[in-house]
Amino acid sequence: MVDIATRVYNHKWKIDPIVRSLIDTDFYKLLMCQSVFRNRPDTHVTFSLINRSKDIRLAEMIDEGELREQLDHVRSLSLTRGESTWMRGNTFYGKRQMFRSDFMEWFEKLRLPAYQLEKRDGQYELTFEGKWPEVMLWEIPALAILMELRSRAVLNGMKKFELQVLYARAMTKLWEKIERLQALDGLRIADFGTRRRHSYLWQDWCVQAMIEGLGEKFTGTSNCLIAMKRDLEAVGTNAHELPMVYSALAESDEELAQAPYQVLRDWHEEHSGNLRIILPDTYGTRGFLENAPDWLAGWTGIRVDSGDPAIGAETAIEWWKSRGEDPTQKLIIFSDGLDTDKIIELHRQFQGRVKTSFGWGTLLTNDFRGLAPGDALAPFSLVCKAMSAEGRPTVKLSDNPNKAMGPDTEIERYKRVFGVGEQEALEVVV
C-alpha cells in the first residue's frame, strides 16, 4: 500500500531542507554560545566560509538560488518545544541543567541573523556579521548546507541502482572500519563529523551503525539533534573560536599573551569534570603549556587537534608530569583528521599511559573517497571561521603552519608574542 498522504506531503515541500533544526549542530557550539552569551554578548564578529580545496569550484556546482533557499530556511527555524525540553532536562556528562535559564530563554527566541553571499573565482563568499552569540551559530549549518549541496550536485547525475550501490559501498566501507575498531579493548570513540558530513541522513546512519557495531565503545555524538533522536550522549567542549576572538580583542601584546588563558578562566568558572578540556594548539601547543598557570594542569584533559598527534600527546604527558600530575588519570582527546589506521595506532601507543578518546570526524561521516566517478564525492576542506572581532582580524596558528589563518603581519606578531618557533608543515587532508 502506498501511503498517499505521506507521498503528497513529501512532494509539496518547496525544497528538501538540509538543516531542519537549530540543534542540528555541534554540542560545543551551544556550550560556547552560552559562555559567550554570558561573558561577551555584545562583541561584534564576522564569520566567513573558506574553501581550502580550491579545485572544488562550489559556485560552479551549486546553484545560487538553491543555496539561498537552504540558508533562508535555516533563518526560518527556531528552537522547538521538544528541543528546548531536551536541552533543559538532559544530563550532560552527568550534570543536569547545563544550560542556564537566561540562556535558554534567549535561545528560544533566537533566529539566525542575515548572511551576505557573493560569487568570486568559482567560489561562494559567504559571510555572517553581528553579535557573537548569534553569528557563531551559523558555522555548522553553513558548512552542512554547502557540503550536502555539493553531494547532491554529484548525486543528481546518478541513476537509481548506481545510487543504491554507491550507498552500499559507503556502508560496507564504514562497517569494515567499525569491525576493525571492535577489536580495540577499552576504546572510547565519538562522532565529531557534523560539519563535514556527506548528508544529514548519512551521518544519522553512521551514528546508528556505530551504536550497533561498537556498543559501549561508542561514547556519543557531537550532533545534538542526532543525540536527542538516538538517545545518545551529546559530546564536545570548546573550540578555537574562543581564543581567536578573545585574542583579537586584546589591547596590547601583554593582554594578547594572556587571552587564551582568560578563555579557560571564564570556562573554569562555568564547567567542571569532562568539560574541562584544554585545546592548547591555537597559538602553538608547546608555548601554551609552558606558560600555562598551574590551575590548568588540574583540568581533566587536552584535545589534540593539529600537528603530529603522537607528538602532541607526548607533549601533554610531559607537561602533566612536569606539573606533578599523574598522566594515567588524564584524558587526551584526538580529533584531527582521524581514520581507522591512525586510531588503532594511537590507541595502542598510549594505552595504559594516559586515558584516550577519539573524536572521529570527516572520515566517519563523509568517507566517499573512491566511490564516485572522478572521485567527485571525496570530502574536501571547508571551514567557517571567525575572521574578525570588533573590526580587528583574528589569527590562528595551530601546530601545523598549513592551518594558519590571518593577515601575515598579525601572524608574525602572534608568533612573536606566543614564542612559536619552527613548525613542521603537514598536509591538511580534510
Add this chain to the structure above:
Amino acid sequence: MVDIATRVYNHKWKIDPIVRSLIDTDFYKLLMCQSVFRNRPDTHVTFSLINRSKDIRLAEMIDEGELREQLDHVRSLSLTRGESTWMRGNTFYGKRQMFRSDFMEWFEKLRLPAYQLEKRDGQYELTFEGKWPEVMLWEIPALAILMELRSRAVLNGMKKFELQVLYARAMTKLWEKIERLQALDGLRIADFGTRRRHSYLWQDWCVQAMIEGLGEKFTGTSNCLIAMKRDLEAVGTNAHELPMVYSALAESDEELAQAPYQVLRDWHEEHSGNLRIILPDTYGTRGFLENAPDWLAGWTGIRVDSGDPAIGAETAIEWWKSRGEDPTQKLIIFSDGLDTDKIIELHRQFQGRVKTSFGWGTLLTNDFRGLAPGDALAPFSLVCKAMSAEGRPTVKLSDNPNKAMGPDTEIERYKRVFGVGEQEALEVVV
C-alpha cells in the same frame, strides 16, 4: 508518517510467504508443462528434492512446521486473473498466444498436488507424486522455499546494521560484476537464477540492477512473475526432465535410444525460432549429436549445461559444420555454473564464430559467498528432479559424471545404449 494500515496488514500475516504466485517459476516449466499436458498428460511421475551438499543439514536448520506452512501456502495458490491475462496476451520470442486455450483453462483451475515430507539424516525428504503436468510445477517453488528458508535461518541471528551491511556487500559484489560485463560488446545475458535464489526480493533486486546496469545486453529473466512485474521478456525453452521421463517410459533399448529425439520431435511440432533450442547433454552430448536426425541441425541453437562449456560449444560448432550448417547463424546458450570470469572468457572465445547467450543462475541471484560468518549463506547444490515415471526409475548422465542420477544398473544400461565412453569429472559448484 507511519502508514498504520500497512503496518497492521503486514503484521497480521500468519506467515511471510516465500512463493506468492504460481508464475513465480521458470518460464520453461510452463512451456514444458503445456507440452506434457498435450503429449503425456496422464503419465504418473515422482519428483524428489535432492540436496547434493550433504554438509548443509537442512532439517537441523529449518523448522519442519515452517516448511510445511510454506509448502501449504503454495498449495493454496491459483492463477490470478492478471497472471492469466499476462500469459494469454503476452508476446514470447515475438509470438503471441504461445499458451493454448485448453492449457490455460486447465492451468487456471490448477492447485498443486500434495507432498510427502520426512526427515532423514539431517535432511528433508520431500517427494511429489501424481500426474506429470501437475507434479512438475512443484520443482521451482520447492527449491525456492528451501533455499529461502535456509537464508532466513541464517539471517535470523543477525542484527539490523549487520543485515544492512550484508545486503550492501551483496549489492556491491553484484554491481562490480555488472560493471565488468558492461564492457563486453554484443553480450546477451539473461537471469536463470530463480531455483537457487537467496530470496525472492533479492532476485527481484538483481534483475533490476541488470536492467539499469546492462541495458539491452540484459535480455530477460526466466522468472515469469518478475518478467511480468518488471516488463521484461520471459526466457527459457526446455530441460532434462523431458528426455528423462520419455526415456524412462521406453519399452526397449531401441525405444530408449530414440526417446530423446522423440522429445524434440514433439517440441518441433509446437515451437519454432528461439524456442527450438537443443539440450543435448542428458545422455552425453557427443553421442546425441552424432546420432541426431538431420532436421535437428536446422534448429536455432544448443544449450550447454554440463561438462567443460568450451568443449561443449566446440562440439556443437563441429556438428553444425558436419551437417552443412553455418555456425555463425546458430546460437549457443551457456547455462551451467556461470560467473563473470567464465562469461567473459566464453564470450571472447566464441565471438564471431557463433552467436552466444548466457543464462546466469546461482551466482547471479545467490552469490553470498564470503559475506556471512562461517560462509553460512554460500549457495549450495539443491535440485528437484523427476525420479520415476510409471514406477520406472529415471536416469540422467549429462557431460559430467558427478551430475549423473539414477540406479547404477540403469546408468550402465543408458551408457551402453547411448554409447557414452569416458567422461571428465568436474566439480559441481552450484
